[in-house]
Amino acid sequence: MRIIPAIDLKDGKCVRLFKGDFEQTTEYSSDPAAIGRRFSALDVDDLHIVDLDGARSGTQQNAAIVAEIARESGLQVQLGGGIRTREDVVRWLENGVTRCVVGSVAINEPGRVKEWIAEFGGDAVVLALDVKIDEAGTPRLTTHGWTEDSGLSLWDCLDTYSDAGAIHVLCTDVARDGAMSGPNFALYAEVLQRYHALQLQASGGVRNLDDLEMLRELGLPAAITGRALLDGEITEAEVTSFRRDA
Amino acid sequence: MTQVAIIDSGGANITSLLSAFERLGVAPELTADAHQIRGAARVLLPGVGAARDAMSRLNKANLVDVIRDLTQPVLGICLGMQLLCERSEEDDVECLGIIPGMARKLPVADSFPVPNMGWCATRPTAPHPILDGIESGDHFYFVHSYAIPESEHTIATASHAEPFSAMLAKENFVAAQFHPERSSKAGARILSNFLEWTV
Numbered sequence: 267m268r269i270i271p272a273i274d275l276k277d278g279k280c281v282r283l284f285k286g287d288f289e290q291t292t293e294y295s296s297d298p299a300a301i302g303r304r305f306s307a308l309d310v311d312d313l314h315i316v317d318l319d320g321a322r323s324g325t326q327q328n329a330a331i332v333a334e335i336a337r338e339s340g341l342q343v344q345l346g347g348g349i350r351t352r353e354d355v356v357r358w359l360e361n362g363v364t365r366c367v368v369g370s371v372a373i374n375e376p377g378r379v380k381e382w383i384a385e386f387g388g389d390a391v392v393l394a395l396d397v398k399i400d401e402a403g404t405p406r407l408t409t410h411g412w413t414e415d416s417g418l419s420l421w422d423c424l425d426t427y428s429d430a431g432a433i434h435v436l437c438t439d440v441a442r443d444g445a446m447s448g449p450n451f452a453l454y455a456e457v458l459q460r461y462h463a464l465q466l467q468a469s470g471g472v473r474n475l476d477d478l479e480m481l482r483e484l485g486l487p488a489a490i491t492g493r494a495l496l497d498g499e500i501t502e503a504e505v506t507s508f509r510r511d512a
Numbered sequence: 513m514t515q516v517a518i519i520d521s522g523g524a525n526i527t528s529l530l531s532a533f534e535r536l537g538v539a540p541e542l543t544a545d546a547h548q549i550r551g552a553a554r555v556l557l558p559g560v561g562a563a564r565d566a567m568s569r570l571n572k573a574n575l576v577d578v579i580r581d582l583t584q585p586v587l588g589i590c591l592g593m594q595l596l597c598e599r600s601e602e603d604d605v606e607c608l609g610i611i612p613g614m615a616r617k618l619p620v621a622d623s624f625p626v627p628n629m630g631w632c633a634t635r636p637t638a639p640h641p642i643l644d645g646i647e648s649g650d651h652f653y654f655v656h657s658y659a660i661p662e663s664e665h666t667i668a669t670a671s672h673a674e675p676f677s678a679m680l681a682k683e684n685f686v687a688a689q690f691h692p693e694r695s696s697k698a699g700a701r702i703l704s705n706f707l708e709w710t711v
Contacts, residue, residue: 268631309696309697311631311653311696336528336531337531337534337535338535340531340532340535340696340700341696342528342653342694359527360527361527362527362528362531364528364694387560387655388627388629389629389655433627433629462622462623462625463625463626464625465629465630487630
């Protein structure tokens with residue numbers, strides 16, 4: 267299982283990093299080259315970047331910093347936040363991003379995202395699907411942060427996207443995200459059982475090494491860790507030990 | 513003289529390839545110019561997409577014989593590897609025929625989805641300068657639906673339901689089914705070995 271560290275960009279700066287970085291110096295967080303080298307040294311293969319400015323404004327003011335992080339680190343960068351048009355996708359791919367992470371547009375305008383998959387390949391797109399489990403136990407998609415419920419079941423959504431050639435899916439149970447109550451293991455097990463061909467990325471709720479080990483046991487291809495790394499709950503040495511051992 | 517020429521076969525997103533060489537201190541030139549390709553110290557044949565489209569682009573650019581006649585180190589990557597071989601089952605298209613072999617569709621099997629997309633353990637099977645420092649079990653990043661079966665020209669293998677050629681070599685031509693430019697440190701090692709390799 268691959269561990270994918272996550273960072274957030276805001277005002278051209280990296281605002282989510284490992285514990286200690288902010289204590290050492292705040293300058294560090296605005297130096298994309300140093301950020302790139304740091305993750306490169308971690309011996310991971312991918313980096314998940316959330317462009318908070320893009321998510322808010324729909325513009326790509328962080329393109330240069332992302333390009334430099336990608337170039338310096340040599341990691342496969344997947345980036346989300348405010349990607350709405352084909353032009354957004356093209357610009358990020360030209361700036362060293364390997365995979366564009368699409369959330370609300372994937373649910374609201376699936377036709378558009380399927381065109382991108384056809385044009386740029388299944389490897390260039392990650393579907394970021396936030397779900398809530400309804401009373402009947404069916405995961406249903408939510409959009410616009412965690413407020414609106416689209417009503418569409420995750421299975422219906424994944425059926426059509428699988429047919430369209432989607433490969434990478436990042437799935438988050440919003441009830442677990444940030445709550446430090448552990449990932450929704452049952453949800454991931456069911457996704458994996460239904461869709462063998464998907465490269466599923468677990469996201470949300472990862473607390474510690476035990477959670478990662480459980481995800482690996484389930485056969486998750488990848489897991490994103492944000493806060494647990496930031497808080498030092500998961501150490502760099504532990505991340506390295508998980509590297510591509512599946 | 514151009515240090516590294518990347519053959520512009522169209523369609524391929526070569527940003528990550530350019531960045532990978534930049535990290536090694538080399539600035540490759542993307543070109544479809546026969547003169548520049550012939551004169552380059554090293555040549556890369558990348559490729560993303562379908563074999564038929566790529567071959568028809570090479571034909572249109574009059575590069576087929578140019579590539580066949582190259583005598584400097586040449587590295588084919590992903591579809592570029594399949595183009596260096598004789599044929600591809602994909603659209604049943606004739607390729608460059610430089611390295612014996614035919615690209616075959618990966619078998620569909622439970623828990624081995626096609627395309628094969630992700631990290632695969634790879635094992636060197638024959639000594640070659642391009643494999644310097646690469647150990648059995650090192651992982652590389654693959655994105656492909658077709659593969660060349662193992663042959664006497666295989667220098668590294670990987671497996672996805674069935675074993676296939678991860679790397680091929682013949683004379684001044686080497687080829688990788690995986691993307692070295694997207695394969696972390698092991699991939700960077702392959703590229704730096706390629707820059708050092710003298711035929």
